[in-house]
Amino acid sequence: xxxxxxxxxxxxxxxxxxxxxxxxxxxxxxxxxxxxxxxxxxxxxxxxxxxxxxxxxxxxxxxxxxxxxxxxxxxxxxxxxxxxxxxxxxxxxxxxxxxxxxxxxxxxxxxxxxxxxxxxxxxxxxxxxxxxxxxxxxxxxxxxxxxxxxxxxxxxxxxxxxxxxxxxxxxxxxxxxxxxxxxxxxxxxxxxxxxxxxxxxxxxxxxxxxxxxxxxxxxxxxxxxxxxxxxxxxxxxxxxxxxxxxxxxxxxxxxxxxxxxxxxxxxxxxxxxxxxxxxxxxxxxxxxxxxxxxxxxxxxxxxxxxxxxxxxxxxxxxxxxxxxxxxxxxxxxxxxxxxxxxxxxxxxxxxxxxxxxxxxxxxxxxxxxxxxxxxxxxxxxxxxxxxxxxxxxxxxxxxxxxxxxxxxxxxxxxxxxxxxxxxxxxxxxxxxxxxxxxxxxxxxxxxxxxxxxxxxxxxxxxx
Numbered sequence: 001x002x003x004x005x006x007x008x009x010x011x012x013x014x015x016x017x018x019x020x021x022x023x024x025x026x027x028x029x030x031x032x033x034x035x036x037x038x039x040x041x042x043x044x045x046x047x048x049x050x051x052x053x054x055x056x057x058x059x060x061x062x063x064x065x066x067x068x069x070x071x072x073x074x075x076x077x078x079x080x081x082x083x084x085x086x087x088x089x090x091x092x093x094x095x096x097x098x099x100x101x102x103x104x105x106x107x108x109x110x111x112x113x114x115x116x117x118x119x120x121x122x123x124x125x126x127x128x129x130x131x132x133x134x135x136x137x138x139x140x141x142x143x144x145x146x147x148x149x150x151x152x153x154x155x156x157x158x159x160x161x162x163x164x165x166x167x168x169x170x171x172x173x174x175x176x177x178x179x180x181x182x183x184x185x186x187x188x189x190x191x192x193x194x195x196x197x198x199x200x201x202x203x204x205x206x207x208x209x210x211x212x213x214x215x216x217x218x219x220x221x222x223x224x225x226x227x228x229x230x231x232x233x234x235x236x237x238x239x240x241x242x243x244x245x246x247x248x249x250x251x252x253x254x255x256x257x258x259x260x261x262x263x264x265x266x267x268x269x270x271x272x273x274x275x276x277x278x279x280x281x282x283x284x285x286x287x288x289x290x291x292x293x294x295x296x297x298x299x300x301x302x303x304x305x306x307x308x309x310x311x312x313x314x315x316x317x318x319x320x321x322x323x324x325x326x327x328x329x330x331x332x333x334x335x336x337x338x339x340x341x342x343x344x345x346x347x348x349x350x351x352x353x354x355x356x357x358x359x360x361x362x363x364x365x366x367x368x369x370x371x372x373x374x375x376x377x378x379x380x381x382x383x384x385x386x387x388x389x390x391x392x393x394x395x396x397x398x399x400x401x402x403x404x405x406x407x408x409x410x411x412x413x414x415x416x417x418x419x420x421x422x423x424x425x426x427x428x429x430x431x432x433x434x435x436x437x438x439x440x441x442x443x444x445x446x447x448x449x450x451x452x453x454x455x456x457x458x459x460x461x462x463x
Contacts, residue, residue: 031318043301052297054093095134136175177216218254256295
């Protein structure tokens with residue numbers, strides 16, 4: 001009887017894509033792949049459009065750069081040596097806003113940057129935000145007021161007395177709900193024309209950043225010691241064991257968050273769980289982070305002499321791939337041995353793929369074609385498993401056709417296609433051949449071949 005360990009070695013499916021498997025992105029974990037896209041500058045602020053295809057980033061003491069069609073372009077706004085502190089984007093990425101400390105607020109539309117001369121045009125602007133279509137803006141002065149823009153007019157709000165150390169602002173999609181944070185004070189929310197203090201942490205904390213979902217019902221804020229999330233009328237603390245939080249971002253529905261720590265790491269939140277990214281090894285001076293509307297594309301910047309821009313991509317296929325890989329690791333632990341780390345996500349031009357390395361040199365690969373492969377010695381061998389199939393039938397079909405592709409002369413011509421049946425043990429799948437042979441994916445999870453009325457086990461797990 002042919003056992004699984006020998007079968008994979010006999011399945012001589014050598015793949016030419018072996019050379020492509022070198023990582024093309026700095027992989028992190030839990031489905032995130034991160035890549036450095038810029039370097040050697042004190043990047044201070046970053047923003048993204050709704051689908052993550054257009055970005056804007058600002059250098060403190062430098063210029064503003066925009067990303068589109070795969071390339072970064074220097075904007076040369078007001079010269080190229082401004083103390084930019086904040087940038088924001090509309091949902092399309094075609095309307096931008098930037099603010100400079102000790103300078104003005106600049107807006108970009110129809111290919112032109114223009115100074116707004118808000119409150120005289122020379123203020124310690126700390127933060128800006130935009131609604132989804134770029135027609136409503138909000139900006140905050142450190143030691144001054146919050147200013148809002150609508151119908152072509154900038155208006156001072158006299159929020160909190162009009163003279164606070166405002167550190168951050170955020171807007172919902174239509175610009176009717178705002179949130180702002182004071183460094184050394186409180187978090188303030190704006191709705192129905194009224195600014196209201198929230199008394200988070202007693203109304204006095206070193207708030208550094210805020211974020212809002214699209215309808216303004218879910219908020220997030222960070223200070224030096226933790227991340228705070230607002231939902232259903234309550235503020236709740238998270239990650240209080242971490243320090244140095246500098247920035248936070250939210251998906252449109254508020255279900256996914258990302259928070260960056262100055263001198264620490266980038267953390268992502270989904271399904272009630274925060275996970276450290278270990279981006280660039282962790283321990284970096286992350287100053288700003290932004291998200292697309294889905295929360296699956298992030299951009300973050302490091303503020304240091306040799307800082308850089310990092311983009312993060314989350315593959316929604318990671319849970320399915322890691323589940324299949326871990327099942328194989330468990331089933332054939334004697335063959336694969338000890339894992340070398342966890343399942344990692346990598347990127348090629350074909351999309352995301354996933355790999356599990358082992359200390360003995362073996363690898364399990366969930367490739368972009370939807371199939372699982374195993375590397376042993378010098379070759380890649382197909383396991384004939386559909387890891388991202390939509391049903392058990394897909395997996396059975398793949399296994400049966402995989403076995404047939406290795407031994408076509410043994411089985412001959414197919415008699416129809418793979419059909420399903422049931423018995424006392426459950427559902428099974430079978431491929432009949434005109435010479436009387438058959439391949440069976442049985443309900444016990446193993447593959448069999450039939451000949452002369454007798455079934456023989458391949459010793460191969462298909463399910």
